[in-house]
Amino acid sequence: MRFISAGITDIGISKHTNQDSMLIKVAQTKNQNQIAIGIICDGMGGLEKGEVASATVIKKYEQWFQNELPKTLDHVNMEAIATEWVQLLKDLNYKIMQYGKGERINLGTTFSGILLIDNKYLIVHVGDSRIYKLDNSLEILTEDQTFVQREINRGNMTYKEAEGDPRKNILLQCVGASVEVNPEIEIGEFKENTVFVLCSDGFRHVLSESEIYMYLNPNVLIDKNVMEYNSRQLIEMVKSRNEKDNITVGIIKSVL
Template sequence: MNFIGTAITDVGISKKSNQDSVCVKIAETKKYGQVAMVVLCDGMGGLDKGELASATVINSFSNWFENELPGQINKLSWKQLSSDLEKLAKEQNYIIGQYGNKLGVSLGTTLTAMLVIDSKYLIIHVGDSRAYSIADSVEQLTEDQTFIHREIKAGRMTAEEAKTHPKRNMLLQCVGASRNVEPDIIIGKIKKNSVYMFCSDGFRHVLTNEEIYESFNPANLTDVNTMEQNSRYLIDLVKSRNEKDNITVALLKCYE
């Protein structure tokens, strides 16, 4: 499997700082050819500490990819990889939580990360950032860990009611601000010639799946420059629609 990837983050139209963080990593291996990882975090916290929380988690996953993963490639175990990334998320939850306690500040971050090796992917997910698969259509791979999603899923709230509910932004858990985190772990098979999109909630609130597909379907994303141009087009569209949050989107195209 081969990859091209890109990520763009924007402070948006109203916030003074950007608390989103993102990275795309692609590396060559002897056994599997290219392997890739995308990590996206949407931070939150007083005194702009959300920026620190999201960047800290990004750095920990980036360091793991560069320093720990190479030792596991020859004896690949998806069970071990799942365990390692879950442990890493829980360690970061503890470290960030302790730091916040010392300062008397609550800070935390969402976490949506995908590791791709050969023809399989592993997603670890906490919060309400999202991962999507884009091939013939736009398919959401992660479930929002939010109050309103839980209520909608249980049949206690409609999607229309959720749009104006006072708890519509409440997360059920996030890395750093929860006593314990239990990440969702998703393992799946890569679709050939597909695009995987990762975004903070600020990117997706005011876009339709049709608009996302028009810009990000695999046939339209032929190179990194086009990926960046189409990402910037949608970010500018989001800003024109008065989205108040930070806006981040990352793309990974998988092809043979």
């Protein structure tokens, strides 16, 4: 499998710092195939030093991708990698929390990460950033770990009610601000001409799924230039609709 990728982050219209951090990388393997990793971390908007938390997590996973993953590529085991990723997050959760206590500050971050090897994907997820899969249609591969999503799942709230609920940004867990993190894990398969879209909540709050699909479906994204141009068009659309948060989107497309 081979991949093309792009990523754009924007501070938005009201924040003084960009607390989003992103990792999008494609690497060559010995057998001339490619592997890809994508991670979105959204530093907690209401907490101090969210950008420190998100950047710390991204740096650790970039080191893992460069130094640890190559050792396992001869015998890839996605379940074992999932276990490794979860442990990394648990270690980072403790490290960031201890740093916050020492500095007397609160900080945390979401984590939505995907690893693509051959025709398989691994997703590990904490918080309310999202990963979408676009082929013949759009599918959300992660579930928002928020108060309102939990209430929807329990039948106590409708999606319409959730949109206007003042508690919609309350997370059930995040890395660095939860006593314990229990990431969501998904392992699946994909085909050529599939697009994976990773985004912070600031990107998708005011966009419809049909708009995301229109601009980012695999038939439209013919190369990196189009990926970047269409991503920027959507980001400008988001800003014009008065979204107040940082805005980040990353794209990975599988190609022949």
